[in-house]
Amino acid sequence: NAGVTQTPKFQVLKTGQSMTLQCAQDMNHEYMSWYRQDPGMGLRLIHYSVGAGITDQGEVPNGYNVSRSTTEDFPLRLLSAAPSQTSVYFCASSYGQGNQPQHFGDGTRLSIL
């Protein structure tokens, strides 16, 4: 199984550009999340989804949009990129509620110039 797949692995944008980070999982997990990780820090939750058609905001949602039209895919959209959004973005999925481990992709390294 591929697990959680994120594309692209690297991206450089100019301030004001928009783009979509892709995330797909093949484990039929209901729960999917997007995190950002800044240097030397842990992960901060951007948005999450508990199933197709259902999304909610995390700790740092401003400047990002998500949608969940299928169980497998959970894209993250940057509406108008800003240098403060330079970070490594991780997508994760999990099965069921509460006491289940999250499975992570290898991340997208995004630089905003």
Added chain:
Amino acid sequence: SQQGEEDPQALSIQEGENATMNCSYKTSINNLQWYRQNSGRGLVHLILIRSNEREKHSGRLRVTLDTSKKSSSLLITASRAADTASYFCATVPVSNTNAGKSTFGDGTTLTVKP
């Protein structure tokens, strides 16, 4: 603010020694999980301990949980160079059983010297 905080921020040991890292959190939790992150990779789940458990083992890993002190520790015994990584604790609060709303600490960077 982050729910979990790891201590120490960095730890350097020799191969064969034990490594202990700690996690403190602020609110009552449903469970606590430990993850490992190798450089340039995503996080990998190591072990989950529920709030009604005090100790859990998995291979060379031993995790303890003290809910009265709101703290957990991860012990890696007989460390190997391949254990070099960052280690994060993540908590799921009692108020939210959705694993997708885990809160991560800033991590402990472990270096194991051959």
